[in-house]
Amino acid sequence: MFSAGIFMLLLGCGLLVRSWRVSHARYHAISEQDYYRLIAESAGDVFFKVQRGSARISWSSDPAAEILDYDPDELELQPDNIEQWIYADDRRAFREAWDGLLEGHRVDLDVRLITKHGSRRWVHILAVPVAVVNGAPFQAVGVVRNTDRLHEMQEELAESRRLQLAGTLASGIAHEFNNLLTPIRGFIELALDHLGPNHVVSDGLQTALGRVEHCAHLVSQIQAYGRKSLLMPEPVDLNALLPSVIRVAMSAFRGRGLPIELHQEWAHDLPPLWVDRSQFQEAVVQLVRNAIEAMPQGGMLTVRAEALFVKEAKSAAGQVRHGGEYLCLTVGDTGVGMAPEIIDQIFDPFFTTHGRAGKRGMGLSVVQGMVAQHGGWLEIKSAPGKGSEIRMFLPLQPVKAPPEQEGRVDVDGTMQVLPAAPVGRLLVGEDEEHIRRLVAKVFASEGWEVEEVGNYEEVLARVDNGSFDYDLLILDMTMGGPPLERVLESVASRHPEAAVVIMSGFDADDRVKRLLLGHRRVGFMHKPFSPKDLLQKVDTLLG
Numbered sequence: 320m321f322s323a324g325i326f327m328l329l330l331g332c333g334l335l336v337r338s339w340r341v342s343h344a345r346y347h348a349i350s351e352q353d354y355y356r357l358i359a360e361s362a363g364d365v366f367f368k369v370q371r372g373s374a375r376i377s378w379s380s381d382p383a384a385e386i387l388d389y390d391p392d393e394l395e396l397q398p399d400n401i402e403q404w405i406y407a408d409d410r411r412a413f414r415e416a417w418d419g420l421l422e423g424h425r426v427d428l429d430v431r432l433i434t435k436h437g438s439r440r441w442v443h444i445l446a447v448p449v450a451v452v453n454g455a456p457f458q459a460v461g462v463v464r465n466t467d468r469l470h471e472m473q474e475e476l477a478e479s480r481r482l483q484l485a486g487t488l489a490s491g492i493a494h495e496f497n498n499l500l501t502p503i504r505g506f507i508e509l510a511l512d513h514l515g516p517n518h519v520v521s522d523g524l525q526t527a528l529g530r531v532e533h534c535a536h537l538v539s540q541i542q543a544y545g546r547k548s549l550l551m552p553e554p555v556d557l558n559a560l561l562p563s564v565i566r567v568a569m570s571a572f573r574g575r576g577l578p579i580e581l582h583q584e585w586a587h588d589l590p591p592l593w594v595d596r597s598q599f600q601e602a603v604v605q606l607v608r609n610a611i612e613a614m615p616q617g618g619m620l621t622v623r624a625e626a627l628f629v630k631e632a633k634s635a636a637g638q639v640r641h642g643g644e645y646l647c648l649t650v651g652d653t654g655v656g657m658a659p660e661i662i663d664q665i666f667d668p669f670f671t672t673h674g675r676a677g678k679r680g681m682g683l684s685v686v687q688g689m690v691a692q693h694g695g696w697l698e699i700k701s702a703p704g705k706g707s708e709i710r711m712f713l714p715l716q717p718v719k720a721p722p723e724q725e726g727r728v729d730v731d732g733t734m735q736v737l738p739a740a741p742v743g744r745l746l747v748g749e750d751e752e753h754i755r756r757l758v759a760k761v762f763a764s765e766g767w768e769v770e771e772v773g774n775y776e777e778v779l780a781r782v783d784n785g786s787f788d789y790d791l792l793i794l795d796m797t798m799g800g801p802p803l804e805r806v807l808e809s810v811a812s813r814h815p816e817a818a819v820v821i822m823s824g825f826d827a828d829d830r831v832k833r834l835l836l837g838h839r840r841v842g843f844m845h846k847p848f849s850p851k852d853l854l855q856k857v858d859t860l861l862g
Contacts, residue, residue, distance in 0.1 A: 365463035388435040406431035441470040497824030500847035502753035554591035568607035578617035585624035606650040613654030621651040644715040651708035657701040742766040743790030761850040775800030796823035818860040
């Protein structure tokens with residue numbers, strides 16, 4: 320029995336030795352090239368070895384071919400031709416690094432490769448010299464890793480930060496300009512009301528008022544670029560709106576005699592588009608005018624609208640595009656077209672390809688900001704000499720529309736206030752003296768008793784004491800002192816019958832929306848405003 324046990328043990332050991340020998344033989348049967356291949360297939364990297372003075376590189380061919388979009392059997396990568404796959408702007412840095420590697424220096428380098436189809440792809444090269452003999456390395460080994468997605472993510476992050484900074488800067492600039500424009504516009508309108516339309520200076524004042532409106536429009540474009548505006552969506556009938564907007568956009572070119580052939584194409588049963596009407600009109604005007612500008616000798620302008628179902632996907636920049644029903648508005652031209660490097664810049668503020676100072680403006684950056692704020696995106700197709708096509712996608716999803724406000728036009732072109740705003744006691748809180756004087760003058764001329772303060776401490780002092788008897792407070796949103804939210808809470812709790820109008824050179828944002836929803840008798844006026852608009856707002860609040 321003991322002998323049988325010894326026999327079985329020896330037999331088992333023999334089988335193990337045989338198995339080890341077979342495995343060891345197979346292990347030795349794997350070539351060096353196979354090692355590279357197995358490792359590379361797992362890591363997705365390109366491993367290489369190069370010997371100094373040799374005309375050959377040992378490398379893992381499959382991953383290298385995959386990075387360069389070649390089939391493995393059609394790619395030959397050797398020291399004398401390796402630079403042909405390096406992007407021209409990176410060849411000098413690569414050559415210096417490669418020569419340094421063969422001289423015994425470590426390589427840690429990012430370069431761009433040119434793929435089979437001509438596109439650029441980022442890779443990271445890490446290589447070290449090995450097997451030093453008499454101080455001179457006779458070979459080096461390294462790895463090439465595809466870092467294109469990493470660079471893409473870094474660029475997206477940098478772009479996001481740039482847009483955030485630009486938006487903050489744009490919003491701040493717009494706020495300051497709106498504060499400057501408010502008293503200019505207000506006092507011009509007061510002068511027009513006082514002098515009447517037949518006065519000798521009325522035409523000049525009307526011209527000045529028109530220039531102020533133009534400046535205010537430019538500021539609103541800056542704010543749209545910064546994506547700081549509060550949307551006021553409403554159902555828009557495209558069949559009724561598009562023809563008139565296109566005519567307005569084309570009217571600026573009637574005096575040039577350009578032979579523009581207009582082709583319009585959309586179904587009569589397009590669903591209503593829930594969108595901020597003024598922003599959408601501005602976007603369409605910008606697209607049409609840009610298309611005509613791109614045809615200096617004339618050509619065909621195409622405007623096409625259709626409802627499409629879009630599957631959820633990612634854009635080329637990695638942004639998620641949610642699936643659903645979208646309106647696709649296409650504006651195309653048969654003009655000069657754009658090269659890829661131009662397409663990359665067309666959304667930059669004040670960028671232009673027309674070379675005419677009068678045409679420089681926010682342009683397509685405004686369109687991009689509007690579309691993004693509505694949850695859509697833009698797609699561009701263009702090539703030099705083959706025209707351009709811009710497709711604007713906007714979601715076809717209903718949102719609650721705000722109540723409409725009606726107004727009539729006075730003889731001087733401004734809003735006529737009917738009926739007149741009621742009379743009472745007013746507290747004006749504004750740290751800009753000229754705006755404070757304007758508001759006080761407007762309401763004093765209507766018979767109001769007006770008191771002025773310059774910060775929120777003074778406002779709270781009057782709200783919290785026992786002698787508060789104001790019917791109305793008109794407050795700047797960004798005065799110094801306690802937060803506006805605290806002031807409104809105090810007014811609502813102690814004097815709920817008082818109405819409040821918030822003024823701001825910033826566009827209405829989510830903070831304003833929360834303030835309006837949280838308080839029953841609170842309104843908002845965006846600077847620069849017409850004195851008559853302000854009176855109408857007060858009439859609505861107190862009515």
